[in-house]
Amino acid sequence: MVEPLDLDEESRRALEFDAVLDAVAAHAATGAGKERIRSMSPRFDPGGLEAEHAAVAEAARHLGERGRLVQGGLPDPAV
Incomplete structure (x- = not known):
């Protein structure tokens, strides 16, 4: 298990980290995906x-x- 980086609130704000997560989450196909993205934190684990990055x-x-990642509509597993 890799420990997340300890990013203080000022650094998080300066990097607009939450705005980046919101922008990425907007492209998630499911509510669960959006939640997972928004819960992410910076980390440092080269491997x-x-x-x-390969994925x-x-x-x-x-x-x-x-032209798209999935063939059809992806059902939301939370429903």
Whole structure:
């Protein structure tokens, strides 16, 4: 388990971290996805970050090839 970075409130505000999370969450397909994104905090784990970057690159390739990440509407698992 990787400990999140201890980002003080002033730094969080200066980085507009919550605004970034809200912007990303706006693209989530489900309420659960939006909640997960908004609950994220900065972290430093080179191996984990490299894996996440690879997943984002794969999603970007898929999006470029197919125009969307999922074929149809994704049901909200919270409903």
